[in-house]
Amino acid sequence: MPMPRNQQVCVEDTPYYHCVSRCVRRAYLCGEDTVTGTSYEHRRGWVENRLLFLAGVFSMDICAYAVMSNHLHVVLHINTEKAESWSSLEVVERWHKIHQGTHFTRQCTAGEKLPKSVMEFVEASVMVYRKRLADISWFMRELNEPIARKANIEDNCTGHFWEGRFKSQALLDEAALIACMAYVDLNPLRSNISNVPEESDFTSIKRRVGAAEMKTQPKTLFPFVGSPRKDMPSGLPFKLVDYLELVDITGRIIRKDKQGVIDVSCLSILQRLNVSSETWLCIAAYFEALTGRVVGHEQSIDCYCQSHQRHRKPSREQIKLLV
Template identity: 70%
Template sequence: MSISRNQQVCLSDTPYYHCVSRCVRRAFLCGEDPINGTSYEHRRGWVENRLLFLASVFSIDVCAYAVMSNHLHIVLHIDEDKAKSWSTLEVIQRWHQLHKGTLFTQQYEKEEVLPDYAITLAEASAKTYRKRLMDISWFMKELNEPIARRANFEDGCTGHFWEGRFKSQALLDEAALIACMAYVDLNPLRANMAKTPEDSEFTSIKQRVVSAKSKHQPKALYPFVGNPRKDMPDGLPFKLMGYLELVDMTGRIIREGKRGAIDVSLLPILQRLNVSSENWLCIVTEFEKRTGKVVGQEQSIKHYSESHHRYRKPNKTCSKLLA
């Protein structure tokens, strides 16, 4: 039985989630159709642009993404504190980038003189908007629906473009987070769509590599801020260069079709997380096959199950590999 979305997303467990949207019937609606030769490659650009735009509006950060021919992977971070820090005016301004709002929110944004009842109504709307702007379901809705409408208009048809419900996985700890991010960033290599991570179009890894050459990080993506420490700034708890080396070395092995061991001495991230190189290769190439609604090491899975009183515990295959 499926679990409702509000039960799957719990910020007290983790702010990190892996979301997947697939085209209906897994048809080639975003890439090149191998049957009739029609190219829909430009639609991948639509998805990427919309995704990064939404990250600038919502209190949700994009950690990793890959826009494939018939599906989309995103690793998201929900920043609850950021959303709570916004003023009523800022919430309304952000929402109006997506929708026109109400007459009262429009007047509030223009800072017109309003009667008390109108201010109360505008503030009530802003309260609703604030919740939506840190909600993954709303984020995915605002991503998928405009793309579907645009694609259907281009095709001169109606009906579903995406499958009805996106898949969501909670990433409970650092090991699950880094494995999922690498899995997403390496999707084009595994699908033979690119030869190297930096050549993979419409992916976060390409953006990070290009920016790293200029000695900065892409503003549209959640930044790497280094290993956990006191007074740590907001960002991914890993070193950027360590992650890029990890993805590059893993990608080389995947591309060459080898299952050999990685030199762990060159990969401080795996050392810190105590993940064996053999297990790493297995999980990073079969992440979706080996995971369920929640992903993490055994202790994280155990704590999650106990706190949610779930007697049918999530699949432990992945948790053992991450150990």
């Protein structure tokens, strides 16, 4: 029996999660159907635009994403502090960007003076909206449902477009986080969709490389802020240049279908994360296949199991990559 989503996602364990949604029909989400010759490439734009739009509505930060032919990957950071900092009015205004809300919440955003009893109802709605805007399940629902409706209309059919449940993995530590991000960013290379990461359309890596050429970082993505330190700003705990170099070299090795040692210039970030070069190559190529619901060093997973009173730990095959 699948584990309830509220037991899979716990911000106290980690704010980082890898989510995957897959299509249930043979028809492609994107790309070209080799049987019918129909191109669905334009749907990549649907997904990317919706994803980046929702990042500006929810208290979710996008660390990495890749829109593939019949599935999509996204690595999310749940920003609970941001959600709690919003005023009641801001919560309602954000919710109204994706739903109509109630008659009373619309009156509130219109600036109408409401009696105390009505304001109590509005505040109750605010509590619900605030919780939803920090919920991964709601984020994925608001991402997938509009895409499914548009695709069904275009395909002139009804029924499910996505699998019933999206897959989620808890990324317990920095090693798991960077490994998953690289895995997502390198998806198009492994699938022979592109030759180099910066040419991978509708991916976070292309957006980051494009911004880096302008000596900046994309505002729509969670920024890299450097190694962990005191008074660290909100962002990914790595240096952008280290990550881009790591992805570039890993992509070259994967693309050439070679086994070997990563260039010495990239070893510093792997050493800090206690990940060997050989292990890194395996992680970058087979992350999703060789990991379970939670990913991290063995110690991180042990702490997770103890805190959740889990008697059945992930298999050794699932955790040995990050030991």
